[in-house]
Structure formats: C-alpha cells, structure tokens
Amino acid sequence: MPEVDMDWPWQYNFPPFYTLQQHPETRAKQVDAWKSLILNYCEQTKTYTIDVRETENPLFNNTTINRKLDGGVITSILSELQRTGNACPIDKNKHRWEIYWHTIEEWAAIIYDFVNERGLQNTVVTLYELTQSEDNKELMFYGMHREVLIKVLRELENQRKCELILDDDVEGAKFF
Amino acid sequence: MNRIKYASPLLLDGESTQAVENNVRLYDGDQKTSFEGGELIITSHRILWARPGQIARGQTCLALNLSLVVFFEEESPSAFSFSRSRKIVLHLTETNDHSNGPQLTSIYNFIKLSFREGYTNNVVSILGNLLQTKPWEPKVIEHTQSQVAQNKPHIPAIKPRLGIVGIERSIQQKHKETDESISHAFQDLSKLMVMAKEMVNISRNISNKIKEKQGSITEDETVRFKSYLLSLGIDDPVTRESYKSDNQYYESLARQICDFIHKHVQEMGGMMALTDVFCWVNRARSLELLSPEDILNACKLMEGLNLPIKLYEFSSGVMVLQLSSLDSSSIAEATAEMVEEKESLAAEELSQALGISLTLAKERLLTAEKLGKCCRDDSIQGLRFYPNLFLTKD
CATH class of the missing domain: 1.10.10.10 (Winged helix-like DNA-binding domain superfamily/Winged helix DNA-binding domain)
Known part of the structure; x- marks a missing residue:
C-alpha cells in the first residue's frame, strides 16, 4: 500500500477501476467513484494542486495491484470536476490542476463564518494569519495555498464582504 | 557430292540393309546429276546408289557414309506438284578425303535424293533412327557414351534438326507432350472422383461401427475424435x-x-x-x-x-x-x-x-x-x- 494514510475505497484495489469502461452506465459509476476519491484524497492529504504528468502519485498509481490511471483519463475526470466547480486547470495544457474539495463559494462561506465567529470584521487580517497561523491549525483551511486563498477572497470581494489588499509589503484582507 | 565415293556394295562387318528404293536420282546441291533412275539402298552404315542390277551383281556403286550426314530433312512438295515425287536433303559435314569419288569438288554442303515414285518404305523415320542410334560407331565408344549420358541424365539428347522445319517440329513435339500430360492429369482426377465415393462409403461404414461399439469402448479421446471425423459426410x-x-x-x-x-x-x-x-x-x-x-x-x-x-x-x-x-x-x-x-x-x-x-x-x-x-x-x-x-x- 502507498504510505499515504488514507481510507481507500474498495474500487482502489479493483483493477477495472483503472480502465475507462465502455458501458455508459458503468462508466458513469466509475467516473463518479474517481471524482469522490480524488476529492477525498485531496482533502485528507491537504493537496491543493495535482499534476497529471506526475505518474508516481499514489492517487492514480496503485503499486500493489500494479495499475495506474492513464493521463488522458485523469484529465477528462478533472474536467468533469471542473464542471461542478471542484477543480480548475492552472496552465493552458491542463497539466496542473487546482482541486477544491470545497468549491470556491463554499470556501468563501467557511472563511466568512470564521471571521464572524472571531469578530474580525473591519480589521485587516493577513493571508499568513488566516492559513498559516499556529492558532488556526485545527481549521479546515489551514495550509491553504495562497493562489486558492486569493481566489476565495476575490469571491468574497465580489460579494462585498471583504476587500483584498495585495501590496508588496502586506498581503491581507479587510472584512466587513 | 564430293563426299560420295566408289565402293563395293558388299556389306561391311556389322552392317545391315535397312531399306531399298528404286528410281532415285541424286542431286549435287540443287543441281541435277546424271545419276538417275538408280537403286538406293540404305544400310545401317551407308547409303548406296547404283544403276539397277549393278548391286545385285556385286559391281562398284556409289556410297555415302552416314557418319558424314549432319542432319536431313524432307523437302515438302511444292503446291503445284501432283507427282508422288519426294526429295530428301542430306546435309553433310566437311571432309578432307575427296579421293576416289565420281566428283572431286563441290560447292554444296548437301545432296538431295529424289524419289521419283515416292518411297515404298518410311525412309524418313529409318534415316532418323539411324542418325540417332549411330550404328556405325564402334560399340565400345557407344558404351562409354551411354555411360556419360547416364551420369548426366538432365542433358537432353541433341536432336539433329535445324532450320524452320526443325523449329516447327520441336513446337509440334511440345504440343504433343503438353497434350499428353494434361490428359494424364485429368485421368488421375477422374480416378480420384471414382475412388472418393468409395472412400466416403468406407468412412460411413467405419463411423457406424464406431457408433455401435461406443458403449463397450471406453470414452477415449481418440475414439471420439475419430467418430467426429467420420460422422462427417453429407449424402446428397x-x-x-x-x-x-x-x-x-x-x-x-x-x-x-x-x-x-x-x-x-x-x-x-x-x-x-x-x-x-x-x-x-x-x-x-x-x-x-x-x-x-x-x-x-x-x-x-x-x-x-x-x-x-x-x-x-x-x-x-x-x-x-x-x-x-x-x-x-x-x-x-x-x-x-x-x-x-x-x-x-x-x-x-x-x-x-x-x-x-x-x-x-x-x-x-x-x-x-x-x-x-x-x-x-x-x-x-x-x-x-x-x-x-x-x-x-x-
């Protein structure tokens, strides 16, 4: 088994899982299983980006049964995830992807709830404080990548719930 | 004509008479000679010509050694000729011995035998045979030759025929051969057809027997396979x-x-x-x-x-x-x-x-x-x- 501590679903050790199925209904089930596996895996391992070309990723490469998912299939599954707002390609070739196990909107709500809870309205909070601070270790968005965080805050900005400050010396947000 | 010599009509050692023809004229090349209306005897070694009755009396006659004949052909009668006259052209090799002949020099390398009244014997095939078997050659040499021939069986016998007639004949020969081989082939096929029906019958009999015995014979794979094979067969x-x-x-x-x-x-x-x-x-x-x-x-x-x-x-x-x-x-x-x-x-x-x-x-x-x-x-x-x-x- 891969070293990753993870509750693998039964499909993970089922060889046909790594071949795109021909039968439409079967394929739908298979793709669904992959989608939830990818999101679960990323959430448990706090993985914010996936590179399709990285073949050693235990998520797509099961060394125990010696099967790996084809890169093309991965891309098509990630495209499916993109449609529900759970993934977004970073580069034009769709090699690198950001994975959102919570969609941007969900993340925005989660962060805004947190701000309200801590009474941080009308103050400037740095991005570092939000995601890297030792106090916030228990939070869901602890360790969130800067790029993802900015996208979340932009979403909040659109909702007029915060203002993003991206100066050279200070990167933060003022919540309303 | 200069190859012809005066000789005794007495047969040499091992020589035998093959055919006798009457009223034969000799030609030197294309030119008629005065040797006409004579008697022609073809022996295993020579061609003898003489005035009628001379040979019977043992008088000297004209003789041509068959060993000098390279090949011969029958001159086809012209379209306007209604006579039975036939001509045979004998092509001869060069020889240095011009002595003792009726004519010492000749510009031609061939002579003609003109049979005014046709042949009584099949002169053409007799001559052909003689030229192929060469009975005038000493036996010992023939023996070694046949040994050589046996050692090299793939070399076809050289047929002493040249010219357009020769080519035509060889083509005819080939036609005949292919005809024969084709009819041979179909003979085999028709035999096969006849036999096939019998074979089908036999196989049917065997398959019936195997079926009958199946209870007593153990379920052997080979028996089953055989019965499979033999159970095939559509009657009609x-x-x-x-x-x-x-x-x-x-x-x-x-x-x-x-x-x-x-x-x-x-x-x-x-x-x-x-x-x-x-x-x-x-x-x-x-x-x-x-x-x-x-x-x-x-x-x-x-x-x-x-x-x-x-x-x-x-x-x-x-x-x-x-x-x-x-x-x-x-x-x-x-x-x-x-x-x-x-x-x-x-x-x-x-x-x-x-x-x-x-x-x-x-x-x-x-x-x-x-x-x-x-x-x-x-x-x-x-x-x-x-x-x-x-x-x-x-």
Missing part, C-alpha cells in the same frame, strides 16, 4: 446446378447446412463462428465444395426460414451461427456467471473453459460487457473482464 449435397434460381438454391442449402451443423453447434455451446461452419460443411461435402459467399448467403436466409439456427453478427463484424433459442442476454448472463465464478477472465481462459474459439470467447465477454454484466481491465497483461462491481456493489 445440394449443388447449384440442380436449381434454377439462386434463391431456391440458397434456401435448400440453408436447410441442409442447418440439418448438418445443428448438432455440432449444440455441442459447441450454441454458437459457431462462420469460418468454422465453412470448414465443417466443406469437409462433410468432400467434393462438391461451397464458396464462402454461397455459405454466407445461405446462412443469411436461415432466420427467415424459421430454422433452429440463425446467423448472428457481432458489432465487431464477427459472424456466427447460433441456436435461435439463444439470445444475447442469456449469453451475457451465462458469461457473467462464469466471470463471477473465476473472479476475472480473459478471452483465452474463457475459450479454453468452454472449448470455443478465441474470437467467440471475446465476443461473448464483449456482449456481457455491453449489457453491463462485466467490466474491463485493460493493462499490460492484456484485456481481462471482471464482474461489474461498479453497478452491483454499494
């Missing part, structure tokens, strides 16, 4: 000639194929690839062979004739004859059960387990997959099929 094969229209022909053909193949299709698990059908049917018909197209056309009609067998085409294009009672969902069901039993199956394994061909096994698995009963695992190790846990689990 449907042939195209006996039908006026193609449709009728195909219909009766469909019925006959169905009668014959039904049992075997059942044994094979209800399905047989069309290529196998082709082989089985043609082996059973032994001589009245069917073309693949005829079989295909006949099989296409089967469904419309309500026969117990029908043609089925897989989406891959593979065509099979299958029992009408069998439909793809029941095949898929059965295949899926096998897959479940073995946890996973490759086409090779299924074909071995069921004793069916590889293509058929693959088609079965694909059918099962298409109906969602199986799912595939396409890896470096090959294509394998698993029970469709995606749909059944959870």
